[in-house]
Amino acid sequence: MDKSIAIQAKNISKTFTIQEDSHNTVKHRLFNIFNPPRTKKVEALKMMSFEIKKGECVGLIGRNGCGKSTLTRLLAGVYPTDSGYIEINGSTLLLNLGVGMSHELTARENVYVSASVLGMKIKDIDLIFDKIISFAELEEFVDTKIKFFSSGMVARLGFSIAVNAGADIMFLDEIFAVGDMIFQEKAVKVFESSWIEGKTVIMVSHTMDVISKYCQRSAYMKNGRLEFFGDTQKAIEMYMIDNHMEVPAPPAPVVEPEVDAAAGSGAAAADADAAAAEPEV
Amino acid sequence: MLKLIRDWVVRSNKSERLWLLAKIEFKLRYYENKLGLFWALLKPIMDICIYYVAFKVILKSDIPHFASYLFIALILWNFFIESTAGTIQILNTKKYLYQYSNMNKLEIYVSTLFANSIGFYFNILMFLVFYNLVETQFEGMSWYNLWIIPLFLNLFILSLGISLILSTIYIVAKDISQVWAVFTSFLFFLSPIFYKLETFSNALPGFMYANPISGILVNARYVMLFNSPPDFKLLWFDLLYALLFLMVGLIFLNKLGAKAAEKL
Numbered sequence: 001m002d003k004s005i006a007i008q009a010k011n012i013s014k015t016f017t018i019q020e021d022s023h024n025t026v027k028h029r030l031f032n033i034f035n036p037p038r039t040k041k042v043e044a045l046k047m048m049s050f051e052i053k054k055g056e057c058v059g060l061i062g063r064n065g066c067g068k069s070t071l072t073r074l075l076a077g078v079y080p081t082d083s084g085y086i087e088i089n090g091s092t093l094l095l096n097l098g099v100g101m102s103h104e105l106t107a108r109e110n111v112y113v114s115a116s117v118l119g120m121k122i123k124d125i126d127l128i129f130d131k132i133i134s135f136a137e138l139e140e141f142v143d144t145k146i147k148f149f150s151s152g153m154v155a156r157l158g159f160s161i162a163v164n165a166g167a168d169i170m171f172l173d174e175i176f177a178v179g180d181m182i183f184q185e186k187a188v189k190v191f192e193s194s195w196i197e198g199k200t201v202i203m204v205s206h207t208m209d210v211i212s213k214y215c216q217r218s219a220y221m222k223n224g225r226l227e228f229f230g231d232t233q234k235a236i237e238m239y240m241i242d243n244h245m246e247v248p249a250p251p252a253p254v255v256e257p258e259v260d261a262a263a264g265s266g267a268a269a270a271d272a273d274a275a276a277a278e279p280e281v
Numbered sequence: 282m283l284k285l286i287r288d289w290v291v292r293s294n295k296s297e298r299l300w301l302l303a304k305i306e307f308k309l310r311y312y313e314n315k316l317g318l319f320w321a322l323l324k325p326i327m328d329i330c331i332y333y334v335a336f337k338v339i340l341k342s343d344i345p346h347f348a349s350y351l352f353i354a355l356i357l358w359n360f361f362i363e364s365t366a367g368t369i370q371i372l373n374t375k376k377y378l379y380q381y382s383n384m385n386k387l388e389i390y391v392s393t394l395f396a397n398s399i400g401f402y403f404n405i406l407m408f409l410v411f412y413n414l415v416e417t418q419f420e421g422m423s424w425y426n427l428w429i430i431p432l433f434l435n436l437f438i439l440s441l442g443i444s445l446i447l448s449t450i451y452i453v454a455k456d457i458s459q460v461w462a463v464f465t466s467f468l469f470f471l472s473p474i475f476y477k478l479e480t481f482s483n484a485l486p487g488f489m490y491a492n493p494i495s496g497i498l499v500n501a502r503y504v505m506l507f508n509s510p511p512d513f514k515l516l517w518f519d520l521l522y523a524l525l526f527l528m529v530g531l532i533f534l535n536k537l538g539a540k541a542a543e544k545l
Binding site: 016025026027029073076077078079080088091092093094095096100101102104105109112113116117118119120121122167 | 294309379454456457
């Protein structure tokens with residue numbers, strides 16, 4: 001694989017299968033062998049291919065439910081793809097109001113675990129530990145379990161770990177919405193300094209100013225389809241035009257034929273399910 | 282599969298991370314409650330008391346040095362249960378580790394089993410104290426005792442394989458934990474834990490080979506109590522079982538475990 005490419009996605013797609021009645025126990029499965037669960041398929045991502053180069057900052061925009069979060073999870077290697085393949089060159093980090101932290105652990109343990117998962121050595125974590133804690137403004141709560149933290153404190157800690165430990169490829173999902181005004185200013189400052197230098201960043205945001213300021217290229221998504229990938233201004237334009245148009249009816253979920261009659265009774269409910277099925281920012 | 286192994290070997294801070302996760306897991310388990318590490322020491326003693334009363338006092342079992350006989354088998358059995366039944370929900374409780382990055386899930390299992398191994402280490406120390414100072418009718422320690430290390434390794438691989446299988450099935454069938462609970466109590470009574478070895482092998486001929494854990498228990502007694510080498514035929518058999526389970530487990534992890542983030 002070309003060394004200058006961070007992520008290569010070829011013909012990827014993702015369809016979620018949602019079971020209407022839960023058959024997730026052995027008993028249920030045994031008693032319903034001849035009565036398979038009614039399933040509904042939601043095409044979260046339709047066939048797409050693209051490449052992201054190392055060191056690029058790419059924007060990802062689109063309306064709620066268009067598949068942005070699903071795409072970031074696929075690219076980060078958290079979800080498997082249904083078709084095609086994704087080559088990921090490096091460690092990944094999904095930053096979505098805090099990195100993965102266990103509420104049962106203290107701030108100190110979480111810093112060590114998260115930074116280690118991101119590929120750092122213990123002795124390197126020792127060096128940046130104080131920096132992480134002071135950036136998160138949590139000096140007094142180092143050995144407190146984070147289940148006792150406020151949500152803002154948890155988010156600040158997560159952001160601080162991400163800033164100081166980092167990963168080769170980072171997916172930043174509305175990161176400037178963390179913390180109070182002062183912390184946000186700090187976040188912007190660190191973002192504009194050397195943090196993302198040399199790193200690959202995929203930024204999801206609904207704030208067009210942020211996208212146009214930092215991203216060289218952007219992807220615009222609509223209904224699970226990659227409509228455009230290229231110049232940021234063009235992507236934003238397309239997104240704006242779409243926003244100002246009459247709101248089109250949401251696409252009907254793809255329902256398996258044999259259950260059509262049964263599911264048909266609750267078309268509205270099905271639509272709501274479809275929207276809920278897809279985790280969104 | 283190849284990618285899994287390559288990823289495992291190439292990344293450099295893996296061993297460090299495994300140890301870090303194991304230490305934290307061990308601490309969470311024992312230092313969080315009031316009894317602390319004391320509980321880890323107390324539990325095997327209490328188990329032994331129960332079975333001792335039941336089999337020695339009431340049923341008048343004629344096995345000599347019954348307490349030591351039970352002790353070594355029970356601590357191995359407890360490790361097996363903690364590492365299988367105790368890890369069924371591991372992909373759920375440790376979700377925070379793999380949901381935000383492309384961390385290899387196998388590390389989560391290995392680190393948890395390492396944490397259990399620390400507990401086992403304390404148990405075996407206690408066993409040595411008991412066997413050398415309390416129930417002293419045996420011949421004492423010998424070089425054969427070192428065979429416990431490969432035997433434990435065998436148990437570790439077996440437990441890891443079964444843990445992988447159970448916890449990935451949990452993604453699609455939540456009540457696997459109840460099924461496994463019933464199955465293990467079945468296995469418990471069909472393993473030579475408190476029976477005399479001859480009684481067991483006469484009653485169920487060949488079962489020693491059908492049950493993947495009984496050989497480990499029998500061999501552990503050979504090397505720890507009777508100062509003799511292990512039964513090598515059994516040893517190879519059990520190792521084969523363990524590797525087979527591990528292979529199936531890894532396949533399950535790759536097929537089912539990949540969906541953990543979206544299904545759980």
